[in-house]
Amino acid sequence: xxxxxFERNLQGTGASRRLRNTGKTPGIVYGASAEPxxxxxxxxxxxxxxxxxxxxxxxxxxxxxxKSQQVLLRDVQYHPxxxxxxHVDFQxxxxxxxxxxxxxxxxxxxxxxxxxxxxxxxxxxxxxEIEVECLPAALPEFIELDLAKIEAGQSLHAxxxxxxxxxxxxxxxxxxxxxxxxxxxxxxxxxxxxxxxEGEKPAA
Numbered sequence: 001x002x003x004x005x006f007e008r009n010l011q012g013t014g015a016s017r018r019l020r021n022t023g024k025t026p027g028i029v030y031g032a033s034a035e036p037x038x039x040x041x042x043x044x045x046x047x048x049x050x051x052x053x054x055x056x057x058x059x060x061x062x063x064x065x066x067k068s069q070q071v072l073l074r075d076v077q078y079h080p081x082x083x084x085x086x087h088v089d090f091q092x093x094x095x096x097x098x099x100x101x102x103x104x105x106x107x108x109x110x111x112x113x114x115x116x117x118x119x120x121x122x123x124x125x126x127x128x129e130i131e132v133e134c135l136p137a138a139l140p141e142f143i144e145l146d147l148a149k150i151e152a153g154q155s156l157h158a159x160x161x162x163x164x165x166x167x168x169x170x171x172x173x174x175x176x177x178x179x180x181x182x183x184x185x186x187x188x189x190x191x192x193x194x195x196x197x198e199g200e201k202p203a204a
Contacts, residue, residue, distance in 0.1 A: 008040040020084070028087075124183075126180055
């Protein structure tokens with residue numbers, strides 16, 4: 001995705017407030033052994049871009065003063081109750097160095113899962129994104145996890161996620177291997193099933 005920004009010379013609370021009053025959002029670009037660069041972006045264009053999943057998880061082409069650089073969105077500050085973006089941070093990407101970032105998880109075939117359809121199981125998503133490390137060129141926009149065969153009472157852990165080539169879990173996730181998704185049968189559904197089973201038994 002391409003993002004167009006402009007150089008910003010003034011900084012401080014007052015300057016940022018005046019900038020926002022003109023429909024602009026202040027931001028900063030940092031990293032990759034270069035000096036931090038103050039920027040400003042069109043607020044409305046930024047607001048709409050932030051609604052797209054890919055804007056948060058993909059490498060972006062940020063153009064400032066006619067020069068393009070690859071960046072990741074690292075932080076967004078929102079107004080507590082107004083639809084207003086107060087500030088954005090972008091981090092430059094070095095093509096030769098691995099980056100650590102979160103990638104969205106897309107769950108597939110949950111509705112057609114037999115445990116859901118036949119046993120009344122409820123599938124709970126513990127994580128909607130997963131932290132990975134990889135070179136910039138290998139960064140996936142999202143990672144898919146097929147739930148077609150997860151059974152009632154079963155959980156899938158971080159290490160069960162099929163990762164694309166060149167992508168690995170971060171060290172702490174590899175060590176902790178937390179539950180990512182689980183399938184449980186609610187107490188009400190379990191007792192209903194037991195009651196049905198009792199009703200089917202022939203009289204003594």
